[in-house]
Amino acid sequence: MNPSDFPCDVQPHLVPRPGGDMVYKCLGCDATHDINTLLYTCPSCNSVLLIEDRDFDRHRAIPGPLWRKIFDFRKSLNIPALKGVYRFHEFIGPDLPLEAVVWLGEGGTPVVEASPLLQQKVGIRLFFKNDGQNPSASFKDRGMASAFSRINFLLQSGILSNVLAVCASTGDTSASAALYAAYLKPRVTSAVLLPHGKVTPQQLSQPLGNGAAVFEIAGVFDDCMKVVEELSENYNVALLNSKNAWRILGQESYSYEIAQDFSYDTRNLTVVVPIGNAGNITAVMNGFLKFFRIGIINALPKIIGVQSDHASPVFQYYREPDPARRRFAPVTVKPSVAQAAMIGNPVSMPRVIRLADRYDQAAGQRRVFVVEVSEQQIMDWQLTANRHGNIVCTHGGESLAGLVTARQQGLVTDDDMAVLDSTAHMLKFSNFQQMYFENAFPAHYGVTPDPALVNAPQLVEVPGIATPADRETLSGPEMTTFVRKTADEIANRLGLKRTKQ
Numbered sequence: 272m273n274p275s276d277f278p279c280d281v282q283p284h285l286v287p288r289p290g291g292d293m294v295y296k297c298l299g300c301d302a303t304h305d306i307n308t309l310l311y312t313c314p315s316c317n318s319v320l321l322i323e324d325r326d327f328d329r330h331r332a333i334p335g336p337l338w339r340k341i342f343d344f345r346k347s348l349n350i351p352a353l354k355g356v357y358r359f360h361e362f363i364g365p366d367l368p369l370e371a372v373v374w375l376g377e378g379g380t381p382v383v384e385a386s387p388l389l390q391q392k393v394g395i396r397l398f399f400k401n402d403g404q405n406p407s408a409s410f411k412d413r414g415m416a417s418a419f420s421r422i423n424f425l426l427q428s429g430i431l432s433n434v435l436a437v438c439a440s441t442g443d444t445s446a447s448a449a450l451y452a453a454y455l456k457p458r459v460t461s462a463v464l465l466p467h468g469k470v471t472p473q474q475l476s477q478p479l480g481n482g483a484a485v486f487e488i489a490g491v492f493d494d495c496m497k498v499v500e501e502l503s504e505n506y507n508v509a510l511l512n513s514k515n516a517w518r519i520l521g522q523e524s525y526s527y528e529i530a531q532d533f534s535y536d537t538r539n540l541t542v543v544v545p546i547g548n549a550g551n552i553t554a555v556m557n558g559f560l561k562f563f564r565i566g567i568i569n570a571l572p573k574i575i576g577v578q579s580d581h582a583s584p585v586f587q588y589y590r591e592p593d594p595a596r597r598r599f600a601p602v603t604v605k606p607s608v609a610q611a612a613m614i615g616n617p618v619s620m621p622r623v624i625r626l627a628d629r630y631d632q633a634a635g636q637r638r639v640f641v642v643e644v645s646e647q648q649i650m651d652w653q654l655t656a657n658r659h660g661n662i663v664c665t666h667g668g669e670s671l672a673g674l675v676t677a678r679q680q681g682l683v684t685d686d687d688m689a690v691l692d693s694t695a696h697m698l699k700f701s702n703f704q705q706m707y708f709e710n711a712f713p714a715h716y717g718v719t720p721d722p723a724l725v726n727a728p729q730l731v732e733v734p735g736i737a738t739p740a741d742r743e744t745l746s747g748p749e750m751t752t753f754v755r756k757t758a759d760e761i762a763n764r765l766g767l768k769r770t771k772q
């Protein structure tokens with residue numbers, strides 16, 4: 272459809288123009304800093320930053336219902352820059368010209384209702400947001416699209432001439448950063464730091480395939496993060512972890528997409544997200560807060576953050592009921608099937624603390640909760656979800672296990688409707704499924720397979736007949752015998768009765 276085909280009230284707003292008054296805002300001392308620099312922490316007090324539009328309230332000039340129409344009609348435009356997170360341009364990066372937008376197909380991932388049987392098992396209406404359907408097969412792509420579009424803009428405007436993008440990763444961030452950097456080649460190159468032996472082979476193959484320099488370090492993610500911070504403080508590199516506030520801004524599209532998928536009716540909605548480096552829960556809260564402030568949604572959804580008991584610093588913090596007595600302490604992580612969230616010192620923790628407060632205040636009641644689940648629960652619920660026709664990774668399993676735990680604790684009621692983040696494609700983490708099926712988990716995971724969820728391929732061999740493996744081609748009576756006897760053997764194992772004699 273062409274812009275002129277749209278309703279008159281929508282037309283002037285359909286294709287956004289650059290606007291706003293963007294600054295980096297320090298969460299520690301409230302200082303603001305020039306947006307056209309690469310900045311990750313406050314030069315005055317070293318705290319983390321968020322990006323703020325000082326002219327945000329101009330959005331109130333458009334009533335909530337009209338905003339909804341604008342976003343809904345924008346969906347049918349055939350403009351690549353508006354197909355991803357910049358469909359919500361005014362809220363994601365209002366000062367960015369559309370020519371700078373990098374869109375590789377991210378965002379707008381499907382929200383799929385769980386099968387009736389699975390919903391019955393869990394006891395409430397629930398949906399999975401399949402973030403594995405992003406281009407690098409994880410939720411990181413929204414934030415990368417935002418950060419790399421910004422870098423592209425700085426390159427196009429001559430503020431930067433070339434960029435080396437660096438990140439620390441448990442596997443998803445590195446895949447995403449390497450992909451977007453490769454797209455902007457030759458002016459952008461990338462280097463990723465991974466904890467040796469702690470990313471899956473599929474995840475390792477991603478940055479290698481995109482041509483990143485891949486460094487493996489003897490340690491965990493938190494150690495890699497420290498090295499990357501050292502690099503970004505002392506060398507001319509761009510940090511692409513969610514410490515980079517542009518990453519958070521892009522990830523806020525996750526909330527906008529959910530709002531849109533539920534026709535902006537967010538009453539009774541619960542959003543469940545796993546917590547690792549805590550960038551995602553930060554973005555989810557900030558996104559919903561912004562839409563609520565402008566009147567695009569009518570209620571702030573409940574947010575349940577989930578952590579494995581092998582890496583639960585955020586849960587430990589909120590475990591103390593008295594906010595005045597809460598103290599954050601990093602933890603030493605243990606190996607986890609939610610490997611992407613094996614993080615003991617999340618860089619976004621100060622953002623989480625600040626935004627959860629703001630969120631609860633805006634809602635007039637507590638709306639942000641964090642629950643802890645076991646490795647066993649994560650695996651059992653991942654496999655249960657997939658047995659019911661979903662494609663959840665271990666972190667999607669963690670979301671489902673978190674929802675079940677939150678229900679047991681009375682945080683989620685029968686009337687609530689939940690959207691669960693399946694953060695990555697399940698194929699990235701199929702090694703954990705394999706370990707479960709083969710009962711091969713090292714003891715420290717504490718995972719024992721439920722026989723009802725175990726599966727394995729069966730080799731079909733019929734004694735005394737020739738098989739295609741014996742000869743180059745099987746033909747004539749030998750082929751007929753092979754096909755018939757093999758079919759009979761499979762039918763026998765499946766308990767099928769022959770319908771034709």
Ligand SMILES: N[C@@H](CCOP(=O)(O)O)C(=O)O
Pocket residue numbers: 438439440441442443444445492511512513514547548550551611612618
């Ligand atoms: N799970 C992450 C860890 C880094 O998170 P980030 O959002 O700060 O980049 C990963 O996949 O590397």
